[in-house]
Amino acid sequence: DTGVSQDPRHKITKRGQNVTFRCDPISEHNRLYWYRQTLGQGPEFLTYFQNEAQLEKSRLLSDRFSAERPKGSFSTLEIQRTEQGDSAMYLCASILTSSDEQFFGPGTRLTVL
Amino acid sequence: GENVEQHPSTLSVQEGDSAVIKCTYSDSASNYFPWYKQELGKRPQLIIDIRSNVGEKKDQRIAVTLNKTAKHFSLHITETQPEDSAVYFCAAISNSGAGSYQLTFGKGTKLSVIP
Numbered sequence: 001d002t003g004v005s006q007d008p009r010h011k012i013t014k015r016g017q018n019v020t021f022r023c024d025p026i027s028e029h030n031r032l033y034w035y036r037q038t039l040g041q042g043p044e045f046l047t048y049f050q051n052e053a054q055l056e057k058s059r060l061l062s063d064r065f066s067a068e069r070p071k072g073s074f075s076t077l078e079i080q081r082t083e084q085g086d087s088a089m090y091l092c093a094s095i096l097t098s099s100d101e102q103f104f105g106p107g108t109r110l111t112v113l
Numbered sequence: 114g115e116n117v118e119q120h121p122s123t124l125s126v127q128e129g130d131s132a133v134i135k136c137t138y139s140d141s142a143s144n145y146f147p148w149y150k151q152e153l154g155k156r157p158q159l160i161i162d163i164r165s166n167v168g169e170k171k172d173q174r175i176a177v178t179l180n181k182t183a184k185h186f187s188l189h190i191t192e193t194q195p196e197d198s199a200v201y202f203c204a205a206i207s208n209s210g211a212g213s214y215q216l217t218f219g220k221g222t223k224l225s226v227i228p
Contacts (some may be wrong), residue, residue, distance in 0.1 A: 001209070029182060036214075041220055041221070042117075042219055043218050044218070045215040045216065046149075056215070100162070100164075100206060102147075102216060103159075103160075104157045106155070109208060
């Protein structure tokens with residue numbers, strides 16, 4: 001599969017626990033985005049990487065959230081001390097610098113009990 | 114920042130009829146407007162896009178129009194089929210100044226095509 005992949009696809013956790021999601025972008029894509037999508041809404045931008053550099057973070061991204069892309073390839077998104085309001089679909093998208101089209105992964109659905 | 118409004122939130126049409134979804138945006142610097150189709154539980158998939166130097170683009174049964182002056186763009190689906198049933202999102206790309214060219218999405222339109 002040469003598309004964007006995400007792992008896990010589903011995660012159920014208890015409030016207060018930490019969770020980590022992984023995104024593997026399309027191999028030649030150097031730009032990577034994380035979005036959050038809640039039910040009945042469009043995806044909302046969380047953060048952006050160009051290669052390994054995290055260049056922008058949304059104000060939606062509280063200090064409980066951290067993202068990394070250590071080698072400019074895969075990325076991880078960690079949520080510490082999860083809250084019920086964190087329940088959402090977390091989508092990753094990747095893109096070539098020379099293009100505008102963002103390719104989305106299948107998402108990780110997080111449920112915080 | 115950019116703000117994208119999308120209407121209607123739900124749309125039901127008879128198979129074979131046309132469907133139109135409309136969006137407005139706020140940032141006059143936005144220059145790329147994609148439309149995504151998202152089926153239940155699946156990833157958003159790009160179906161058509163338009164850049165600000167073009168007024169209209171067509172791909173088989175799907176067309177998009179852009180009015181830069183009024184800052185609105187629309188998706189037109191002709192000869193709708195049951196498999197067109199999904200949630201459709203419009204989006205606009207804007208440069209936040211940090212070079213991220215992030216997408217700002219509308220809230221989506223749930224299209225139901227009745228056989």
